[in-house]
Amino acid sequence: MQGGLTMERVAEKNENLWLMVVSPGIWAAHFLLCYSTTAVWCAKVVGRDGPLGEARMAIAIYTVLALAGIGIVGWIAARRQSYGSETVPQAFDTPGERHRFLGFVTLLLSALSAVATAYVGLTALFIQTCH
Amino acid sequence: MLVQIIAQNIRRHRIGGLTASQRRLASARSGRICCRRQGRKVGSLVVLGSLLVLAGCSGPLSTLDAAGRGAERIATLFWWLAASAILIWVAVIGLTVYAVRLRPEPHSQRAAKLLIIGGGVALPTLVLAGYLVYGLSLLPDLLQPAPPGSLRIAVTGEQWWWRVRYLAPDGEAVELANELRLPVGEPVEVLLDSPDVIHSFWIPSLAGKLDMIPGRVNRMALEPTKTGVFQGACAEYCGTAHALMRFYVAVEEKEKFARWLARQKQPAQAAAGPLARRGQELFLANGCGACHAIRGTPAEGVIGPDLTHVGGRLSLGAGILPNEADDFLRWMARTEDLKPGVHMPSFGMLPTQHLRALAAYLDGLE
Numbered sequence: 001m002q003g004g005l006t007m008e009r010v011a012e013k014n015e016n017l018w019l020m021v022v023s024p025g026i027w028a029a030h031f032l033l034c035y036s037t038t039a040v041w042c043a044k045v046v047g048r049d050g051p052l053g054e055a056r057m058a059i060a061i062y063t064v065l066a067l068a069g070i071g072i073v074g075w076i077a078a079r080r081q082s083y084g085s086e087t088v089p090q091a092f093d094t095p096g097e098r099h100r101f102l103g104f105v106t107l108l109l110s111a112l113s114a115v116a117t118a119y120v121g122l123t124a125l126f127i128q129t130c131h
Numbered sequence: 132m133l134v135q136i137i138a139q140n141i142r143r144h145r146i147g148g149l150t151a152s153q154r155r156l157a158s159a160r161s162g163r164i165c166c167r168r169q170g171r172k173v174g175s176l177v178v179l180g181s182l183l184v185l186a187g188c189s190g191p192l193s194t195l196d197a198a199g200r201g202a203e204r205i206a207t208l209f210w211w212l213a214a215s216a217i218l219i220w221v222a223v224i225g226l227t228v229y230a231v232r233l234r235p236e237p238h239s240q241r242a243a244k245l246l247i248i249g250g251g252v253a254l255p256t257l258v259l260a261g262y263l264v265y266g267l268s269l270l271p272d273l274l275q276p277a278p279p280g281s282l283r284i285a286v287t288g289e290q291w292w293w294r295v296r297y298l299a300p301d302g303e304a305v306e307l308a309n310e311l312r313l314p315v316g317e318p319v320e321v322l323l324d325s326p327d328v329i330h331s332f333w334i335p336s337l338a339g340k341l342d343m344i345p346g347r348v349n350r351m352a353l354e355p356t357k358t359g360v361f362q363g364a365c366a367e368y369c370g371t372a373h374a375l376m377r378f379y380v381a382v383e384e385k386e387k388f389a390r391w392l393a394r395q396k397q398p399a400q401a402a403a404g405p406l407a408r409r410g411q412e413l414f415l416a417n418g419c420g421a422c423h424a425i426r427g428t429p430a431e432g433v434i435g436p437d438l439t440h441v442g443g444r445l446s447l448g449a450g451i452l453p454n455e456a457d458d459f460l461r462w463m464a465r466t467e468d469l470k471p472g473v474h475m476p477s478f479g480m481l482p483t484q485h486l487r488a489l490a491a492y493l494d495g496l497e
């Protein structure tokens with residue numbers, strides 16, 4: 001009976017899939033933001049020979065924020081996944097199982113998104129100019 | 132060397148003047164299937180196959196046969212990737228053999244979980260992160276432009292040939308085509324663009340490839356480390372004759388290069404001999420000068436390649452033909468056959484005598 005949810009309350013609740021796509025969404029937004037920030041920086045601000053400078057700072061901040069966001073989603077997902085006393089596999093057609101299963105999927109997607117976001121952020125560690 | 136080995140191997144396949152397929156036919160007719168021979172045949176096919184694969188690693192169009200700074204880095208990266216791919220393959224096959232043959236009985240849940248999470252999640256993440264870091268750490272150096280004051284060459288991707296301009300420091304440009312000559316050991320800045328469609332400029336032995344995009348000038352730094360003749364190609368599908376859009380790159384000692392460039396700056400030499408002089412007249416009379424320039428003559432066209440020193444090039448028609456008088460003749464007479472889609476009309480309707488004179492003239496423009 002974790003998270004203050006009782007079996008009945010789960011049964012009543014309409015499960016939705018939105019939380020599942022939040023982490024990949026954060027990854028996509030992070031990627032797009034990094035890309036467009038650098039593009040505008042190099043094309044409009046410092047020119048093609050200029051340093052990345054503040055743009056790298058911005059990417060670092062985006063990355064920290066994105067990882068924090070994904071972390072929060074992952075934490076919620078982890079709680080849902082361990083709801084109740086059952087363990088994996090989530091194989092039964094019951095509201096509780098569904099709840100756990102969606103939590104599990106969200107958790108895995110969050111892990112994947114975190115790795116992908118970190119990989120994107122890593123670029124800014126190495127590339128220092130607009131070349 | 133490799134080529135010789137392969138040739139020997141192929142020859143060995145033709146015992147008693149029969150090719151492999153003829154022998155197969157003969158043994159099928161006599162109703163005899165010889166397993167040992169079959170086995171040996173498979174064996175030598177494997178050898179032949181791997182030799183062919185290895186032969187692909189060398190040659191004038193290979194990054195693995197690196198002759199430039201960029202290509203050297205890329206080749207090292209490739210070998211690391213190849214090595215770890217082989218390691219992973221051996222590990223996976225080893226595990227399979229272990230699970231199927233050596234210990235087929237069930238294993239503990241814990242060991243299985245460890246393998247899946249360790250080998251399936253943690254290891255790939257770490258290995259990929261390692262390679263990402265390695266690859267990214269190569270980039271700043273690979274993307275570093277040539278230092279100011281370096282030789283600059285503008286290369287424009289045309290359909291389907293390369294317009295090449297050597298830019299002197301004073302802003303004067305020497306226009307050439309379909310060939311690059313570079314001084315060994317010196318960084319060179321190559322400026323890439325295109326008037327209409329996207330091409331990609333690639334000299335595998337020297338560096339990575341870079342797109343030529345209309346409306347944009349991309350820069351690439353080349354730094355050849357070995358002398359020799361290499362090849363380049365268009366690496367982005369650009370139309371009918373894309374596969375026939377090649378060029379040669381000669382990396383030379385500094386003095387030899389300087390002499391070559393000085394010569395390229397000169398206008399064309401005068402036609403020598405009656406045949407070549409007749410060729411020059413025909414060149415102007417047949418309208419070649421509307422598309423081609425020959426500096427020092429009334430021919431000033433800019434649609435096709437500059438022909439001022441065309442006879443001194445290593446190839447013809449953007450790397451598809453050798454550069455002998457006969458090849459000039461073939462090119463003019465069968466342009467469209469040699470390069471489908473080409474933007475030069477064939478001149479096969481001209482009498483052979485005229486074509487011969489034209490060929491003598493152009494071949495003499497060294």
Ligand SMILES: [Cu+2]
Nearest residue numbers: 365367369373
């Ligand atoms: Cu092409």
